Amino acid sequence: MISMPRIISPHHAQKIMNVVLWGVGLLAIVILIIIIGYILWNGLPQFSLEFIFGNPVGSGESGGIWPMIVSTFYVTFIALIVATPLGVLAAIWLAEYAGESILVKAIRFAAETLASIPSIVFGLFGLTFFVVFLQMGFSVLSGGLTLALMAIPTILRTAEVSIEAVPQSYKEGSLALGASKWQTIYRVVIPAAIPGITTGIILGMARAIEETAAILYTVGAALAIPMSIWDPARPLPLHLYILATEGVSLPNAYGTAAVLVLIILIITISTNYLVEKYTKKMMGR
Amino acid sequence: MARNWEEFLVEKVLLLAAISSIIIILLIIGFVIQQGLPAMEQVGPLNFIFGMDWSPSYDIYGVFPMIVGSLGMMALALIFAVPLSIFGAIFLAEVAPKTMRRILKPTIQTLAGIPSVIYGFFGLIVLVPFMRIHFGGSGFSMLTASIILTVMVLPTILSISEDALRSIPLEYKEASLALGATHWQTIKNVIFPAALPGIVTGIILGMGRAIGETMAVIMVAGNTPIIPGSILEPARALTSNIALEMGYALGLHYNALFATGIVLLMMIIVLLVVTNYINYKRKVTVGGGYL
Numbered sequence: 001m002i003s004m005p006r007i008i009s010p011h012h013a014q015k016i017m018n019v020v021l022w023g024v025g026l027l028a029i030v031i032l033i034i035i036i037g038y039i040l041w042n043g044l045p046q047f048s049l050e051f052i053f054g055n056p057v058g059s060g061e062s063g064g065i066w067p068m069i070v071s072t073f074y075v076t077f078i079a080l081i082v083a084t085p086l087g088v089l090a091a092i093w094l095a096e097y098a099g100e101s102i103l104v105k106a107i108r109f110a111a112e113t114l115a116s117i118p119s120i121v122f123g124l125f126g127l128t129f130f131v132v133f134l135q136m137g138f139s140v141l142s143g144g145l146t147l148a149l150m151a152i153p154t155i156l157r158t159a160e161v162s163i164e165a166v167p168q169s170y171k172e173g174s175l176a177l178g179a180s181k182w183q184t185i186y187r188v189v190i191p192a193a194i195p196g197i198t199t200g201i202i203l204g205m206a207r208a209i210e211e212t213a214a215i216l217y218t219v220g221a222a223l224a225i226p227m228s229i230w231d232p233a234r235p236l237p238l239h240l241y242i243l244a245t246e247g248v249s250l251p252n253a254y255g256t257a258a259v260l261v262l263i264i265l266i267i268t269i270s271t272n273y274l275v276e277k278y279t280k281k282m283m284g285r
Numbered sequence: 286m287a288r289n290w291e292e293f294l295v296e297k298v299l300l301l302a303a304i305s306s307i308i309i310i311l312l313i314i315g316f317v318i319q320q321g322l323p324a325m326e327q328v329g330p331l332n333f334i335f336g337m338d339w340s341p342s343y344d345i346y347g348v349f350p351m352i353v354g355s356l357g358m359m360a361l362a363l364i365f366a367v368p369l370s371i372f373g374a375i376f377l378a379e380v381a382p383k384t385m386r387r388i389l390k391p392t393i394q395t396l397a398g399i400p401s402v403i404y405g406f407f408g409l410i411v412l413v414p415f416m417r418i419h420f421g422g423s424g425f426s427m428l429t430a431s432i433i434l435t436v437m438v439l440p441t442i443l444s445i446s447e448d449a450l451r452s453i454p455l456e457y458k459e460a461s462l463a464l465g466a467t468h469w470q471t472i473k474n475v476i477f478p479a480a481l482p483g484i485v486t487g488i489i490l491g492m493g494r495a496i497g498e499t500m501a502v503i504m505v506a507g508n509t510p511i512i513p514g515s516i517l518e519p520a521r522a523l524t525s526n527i528a529l530e531m532g533y534a535l536g537l538h539y540n541a542l543f544a545t546g547i548v549l550l551m552m553i554i555v556l557l558v559v560t561n562y563i564n565y566k567r568k569v570t571v572g573g574g575y576l
Contacts, residue, residue: 014469021376024369025389028443031436032392035399035407089302097296098303109561110306116490116553117313118497120524124546125313127531128320149309156306182295210400213499213524217531237402237500244406245504257406261399268395 036261043258046251052259056223060239061249065256067225071140071233072209074226075219078144079151079208084201086148087155091197094156095163096185115153119213122150126218141229143219147211151204158203162196162278163189195278199271206267210260212237236260317550321543333544339510341530346541348548350512354427354520355552358502359495361431361516366438367488371477373439374446374484379472397440405504408433413505420517425507428516433501438491445490449483450476482563489560496552499524523549 008016054064090107098104126146136142166189174184190197220232221242234242236256243253325333328346336347377389412432417424453476461471477484499522507519508529521529527542527549534542 010467010470014467017469017472018380021372021380024372025376025381025385027369028373028389028396028439029392032396035403035436036395038407038411039403086302086305089299090306093296093299093303097299103304107303107306109557110310112561113310113554113557114306116493116497116557118499118524118549118553120497120499120527121313121317121546121549124320124527124531124543125316128316128543129312133316149313152306152309180292182292206398210398210402212400212402213528216528237400240406241402241500241504244409250410253406257403260403264398264400265395268391268398272391272394 036265039254039257039261043254043256043261046255046258051252051255055225056252059223059248060243060252062252065236065239065252065259067223068234068236068239068256069259070225071219072235072237074140074229074233075144075147075215075235076205076208078141078229079147080201080205082145082148083151083155083204087152087200087204088159088197090152091156091159091163091200092185092190095160096181096189111153111156114149115157119150119211120216122146122214123217125149126214131218137230138218138220138232139230140219140226140233143215143233143235144229146214146218147208150211150214151207154207155200155204158200159193159197162193162200165196166192195274199274199278202267202271202274206264209235209263209267210237212241216241314550317543317546320540321545321547322540324537324540324544325547327537328541328544333541334548337512339526341534341538341541344537346537346544348523348526348545350510351521351523351526351545352548353512354506355496355522355524357513357516357520358427358431358434358506358522359492361427362434362438362495363488363492365431365435366442366491369435370439370442370487370491371446371484373443374450375472375477377443377447378450379468379476393440393443396436397444401437401498401500402504404433404437405501408501408505416517422517423507423519425505425519426517427506427513427520430502430506430520430522431516433505434495434498437498437501438494441494442484442487442491445487446480446484449480449487452483453479482566486560486563489556489563493553493556496522496549496556497524498522499528503528523552 051064052069053066055066057063090111094104094107098107123146126142130136130142130145131138136145170188170192171184174188175181179187215235215238219235219238221234221238222232223234226233236259240253240256240260243249243256324346328336333346333348334352335349336345337349338345338347339350373393377386381389408429412429413424415424416422416426416429420426420428457475457479458471461475462468466474502522503525506522506525508521508525509519510521510526513520523545526545530538531542
């Protein structure tokens with residue numbers, strides 16, 4: 001066999017790959033700037049007091065998106081008050097009490113599965129379980145509870161990681177002073193892990209705010225402000241989907257998209273700030 | 286005594302919260318199967334999965350075109366996303382200077398956080414007309430959907446691959462460099478092979494994300510329930526099938542959409558089992574072999 005002549009020397013290969021790797025890195029940044037830039041460039045000019053705080057006219061051809069902002073707030077709130085205790089308490093158990101049993105493995109596999117189930121399947125479940133079986137109807141409650149199920153694994157995982165990251169010496173100190181296990185967790189471990197737990201809750205919140213498929217057939221699509229948790233509603237992503245696919249109003253679709261993008265940007269920046277502060281606190285001093 | 290009771294009670298409450306994940310998953314699987322089973326039974330499971338025709342008005346339900354659509358879009362997206370993500374991960378883990386990393390990390394995070402309906406909207410307004418002008422047809426196609434999916438799965442594969450590359454012991458790298466290998470040779474022949482199981486896990490999670498995506502795909506793929514003749518023709522994903530028709534489905538049609546959900550669930554569970562197997566193998570080989 002004749003071996004292939006070496007066309008490119010290792011040092012040339014190094015140079016070529018450096019260019020390729022830099023290119024890919026820059027490409028990711030360019031893609032983000034194009035998408036966000038395009039939405040904000042077209043969406044921000046739609047902003048006005050009337051757009052943010054007004055009611056939609058007709059089916060959203062003109063007018064504002066206030067009911068959609070309120071709807072988003074309601075469903076996200078319901079999702080979080082249900083998912084936060086479940087996620088955080090489960091995380092405490094997994095991090096502090098669980099050993100290596102079949103039950104623990106089953107819980108982890110269940111949480112993992114929950115995190116990877118397609119959102120439309122959550123939507124199907126919400127429809128048959130909350131809307132039909134529990135007779136909650138198309139409502140803020142049905143939508144919010146469906147979103148809660150999706151937020152649980154996000155909150156659980158982030159909270160568990162941050163509880164596990166609390167230094168062993170903190171716990172030993174507390175236990176040596178005669179505190180019980182739960183007192184140690186409650187007074188020492190959780191306060192130390194709070195920034196991480198907060199990050200998890202914010203990430204769960206982001207998941208609830210951006211989700212569309214899971215609420216498509218659980219929350220209804222009413223244009224009015226929901227007066228109670230039993231009323232149907234129309235959160236922002238659903239409104240955007242309807243505006244865009246049914247060709248109702250392009251300017252209002254741009255505006256709605258820009259509001260959503262701004263919310264997500266604020267969330268990303270604040271979680272990054274929290275994480276940075278947290279790592280400094282844990283590593284530094 | 287009181288203290289012991291408190292400790293006992295707390296542990297049980299925490300355990301209950303932990304078990305809720307299992308209860309929820311069982312409820313989801315149970316209810317979706319219960320609603321989907323009548324359609325599977327009436328059509329026949331094989332006819333349902335391999336049937337080529339989906340016409341609810343004649344009560345004919347075969348989801349094979351949608352399975353092809355979902356898998357096809359996923360495969361195309363991976364062809365684009367895997368090399369990009371791996372190069373991106375290598376860049377972040379090995380090459381990028383600190384400033385660049387401080388910009389790129391939040392960029393990837395933000396890309397992961399953008400709502401899927403925004404990706405769909407961007408695709409509908411920008412990418413579909415672009416494809417129509419440059420590739421002909423309506424612009425709604427499998428290819429258009431996979432380009433959007435590429436951007437959506439990129440952060441998943443990239444960040445998991447980066448973690449895998451970073452977790453390789455420094456000694457491996459030092460040994461290779463000490464033997465006179467260039468940095469790229471070290472990456473290619475030492476670091477990358479050692480990180481491969483982790484990277485594969487990332488790719489599988491990306492597959493799951495691509496198969497499960499609904500809104501972005503629905504808005505750009507065209508959604509005709511026929512096996513596309515080429516990647517430039519429209520196709521329908523399993524997820525879109527549910528989302529498009531649930532609004533007006535009655536009777537057997539309603540059940541058939543839940544049965545579509547069963548097919549989706551089965552695909553995701555297969556992917557999860559494969560990832561767990563890889564992780565298990567990795568722990569055994571790496572954990573046993575290293576000091």
